[in-house]
Each structure stands twice: as C-alpha cells, then as structure tokens.
Amino acid sequence: MTFEKTPGWLDWYAGPSKPRFQLPPGSVDAHCHVFGPGDAFPYAPERKYTPCDASKAQLYALRDHLGFARNVVVQATCHGADNRAMVDACVGSGGKARGIATVKRSISDAELQALHAAGVRGVRFNFVKRLVDFTPKDELMEIAGRIAKLGWHVVIYFEAVDLPELWDFFTALPTTVVVDHMGRPDVSKPIDGPEFQLFVRFMREHSNVWSKVSCPERLSVAGPNALNGEQAAYRDVVPFARHIVETFPDRVLWGTDWPHPNLKNHMPDDGLLVDFIPHIATTAELQQKLLVTNPMRLYWPEEV
Ligand code: 0GY
Numbered sequence: 001m002t003f004e005k006t007p008g009w010l011d012w013y014a015g016p017s018k019p020r021f022q023l024p025p026g027s028v029d030a031h032c033h034v035f036g037p038g039d040a041f042p043y044a045p046e047r048k049y050t051p052c053d054a055s056k057a058q059l060y061a062l063r064d065h066l067g068f069a070r071n072v073v074v075q076a077t078c079h080g081a082d083n084r085a086m087v088d089a090c091v092g093s094g095g096k097a098r099g100i101a102t103v104k105r106s107i108s109d110a111e112l113q114a115l116h117a118a119g120v121r122g123v124r125f126n127f128v129k130r131l132v133d134f135t136p137k138d139e140l141m142e143i144a145g146r147i148a149k150l151g152w153h154v155v156i157y158f159e160a161v162d163l164p165e166l167w168d169f170f171t172a173l174p175t176t177v178v179v180d181h182m183g184r185p186d187v188s189k190p191i192d193g194p195e196f197q198l199f200v201r202f203m204r205e206h207s208n209v210w211s212k213v214s215c216p217e218r219l220s221v222a223g224p225n226a227l228n229g230e231q232a233a234y235r236d237v238v239p240f241a242r243h244i245v246e247t248f249p250d251r252v253l254w255g256t257d258w259p260h261p262n263l264k265n266h267m268p269d270d271g272l273l274v275d276f277i278p279h280i281a282t283t284a285e286l287q288q289k290l291l292v293t294n295p296m297r298l299y300w301p302e303e304v
Pocket residue numbers: 033075076077078131157180218257260261262
C-alpha cells in the first residue's frame with residue numbers, strides 16, 4: 001500500500017554529521033522509532049499523521065554512524081496498536097534492540113509473551129491529545145497490572161500542563177514509569193516556576209519515575225544555532241535537562257527520537273543532537289550513567 005505523508009511534514013535528515021562528542025562504548029539510543037515501510041507494515045487507520053518511511057536498516061545505519069551500540073524502539077502512534085514494524089526491528093537487530101509496545105485491553109497473555117520473546121520490555125501510554133484519542137484510565141491501569149507481571153515498565157508521554165490532572169493516575173502505576181522528553185516543559189517559563197517544579201517533585205517523591213532528557217529540538221525556542229563554541233544548540237533546554245540529570249542521575253535516559261515525527265519547521269541533524277549530550281551530562285560519570293548504566297539496567301538487566 002502506498003501512503004502520502006502528511007503535508008508540511010519534514011523528511012528526516014539525510015547525511016547527519018559525525019558527532020564531535022564520542023559516546024561511551026555500549027551507549028544506548030533509548031528513544032527512537034521505525035515507520036513502516038508502509039508497503040510492508042501499513043500505517044494505522046486511526047493515525048493522526050502519516051510519516052515518511054523510516055526502516056530498521058536506516059535506523060541501524062544511523063546507530064552505527066553516531067556510535068551507539070543499541071536502540072530502544074518505541075511504538076509510534078502512526079502504527080496504533082499494530083506493533084509489527086517495531087517487533088520486526090527488534091527481531092532484526094540481533095539482540096541489539098528492545099521495544100516499547102502499544103497494546104489494547106483485548107491483547108491475550110500469549111500475545112504478550114510473544115512480544116516479550118521479541119524483545120519488548122514496556123508499554124507506552126500516550127496522553128498528547130494531538131497524537132491519540134482518549135483511552136479510559138481503567139483500561140490503562142488493567143494493562144499496567146498485566147505487564148507488571150512480565151517485569152515490564154510503562155512509558156508515559158504528556159504535556160507539562162496536563163501533569164496535575166494526570167498525577168493521581170501516574171502515581172498509582174505499579175511499575176517503573178519512564179517519562180518521555182521530561183514531560184515536555186515549556187522552556188520559556190522559569191526553571192524554578194511551578195510547572196517544572198511539579199515535574200521535579202513528581203520524580204523526587206516517586207523513586208519509580210525515570211525521565212528521558214531527550215528532544216531538545218521539540219522543546220527549544222532558541223533553536224539549533226549555537227551562539228559560539230561554548231554554548232550548545234538548543235541552549236534554552238540545557239538548564240532543564242541538566243537539572244534532571246544532576247538531580248536524578250540514576251533515573252535518566254537519552255534518545256535521538258529519530259526519525260523525529262511531526263516536525264514541520266526544523267529537522268535536527270542527529271550528529272548535532274549527540275553533541276548536545278555533554279552540555280546536559282557534564283562529567284564522564286554522568287554520561288556513563290545516562291547512556292550506558294541506566295538503559296542497560298532497564299532494558300538488558302540480564303547482561304548487567
Ligand atoms: C516522539 C514524539 C512525538 C510523536 C510520537 O508516537 C508518536 O507519534 O511519539 C511527537 O509528535 O511529539 O516521542 O516521537
């Protein structure tokens with residue numbers, strides 16, 4: 001089947017630069033996606049956007065180019081609860097990728113077991129209204145209870161303004177909870193203002209909550225242009241991400257978010273994104289935790 005991508009959608013960056021920052025050996029890109037290809041893995045009828053294809057071979061070529069050793073492939077909303085493209089990427093990785101699935105209440109125990117065998121280690125609950133229709137919280141809690149028994153965790157994606165309303169549900173989840181992109185802070189607001197401080201409190205008071213300090217390109221108002229050699233691209237995101245890394249060094253993850261769904265104004269150079277890392281994890285010890293120790297503990301505990 002041929003799919004027309006959503007008008008205005010930018011293609012992912014072909015020919016990314018080689019990062020200047022050398023990733024520690026064994027680094028994990030803990031948030032990335034595959035899209036289709038649509039003729040092999042059709043996009044979901046209920047999707048809110050149609051992406052350009054981004055195959056597992058292209059993802060693994062990027063992994064090697066940037067210097068990562070492993071990936072965590074997160075189910076994107078354009079595939080709904082049809083996990084075949086993500087599973088195919090995990091299975092085709094030779095053990096170098098784990099997956100995060102989207103499942104419905106109707107999934108059987110045998111299907112969950114098959115996902116586990118393929119490398120899936122968590123489910124994603126998405127609360128970003130432009131991306132998904134509402135799923136009742138009792139359905140999500142039932143799924144969380146079932147996947148907890150497999151030792152999986154829950155990945156949550158939401159906007160900062162929605163955290164107060166979602167707080168009770170999130171804090172009742174029975175598993176490790178991983179937040180995508182720091183809960184999408186508004187970086188034009190002060191770091192010590194009530195909105196970001198609520199997120200910090202969420203992590204401080206709940207030791208099962210982790211955060212991906214990813215996606216500066218989505219959060220930044222300043223954009224990719226570094227001011228000089230000293231200041232990072234996406235510099236307005238640095239204080240937020242750095243604060244989370246330094247306050248919770250054992251509960252942070254990092255990912256490229258390749259192939260960067262839904263970007264219409266600016267498509268990041270993935271090499272530049274890697275060069276953002278030493279601005280938010282400023283010591284070799286913090287970098288090791290962010291890129292190797294933490295994701296290995298969560299996704300490959302049998303190898304730790
Ligand atoms: C991300 C961010 C986005 C999209 C999705 O599953 C998705 O469609 O996650 C977004 O549009 O903010 O993490 O990839």
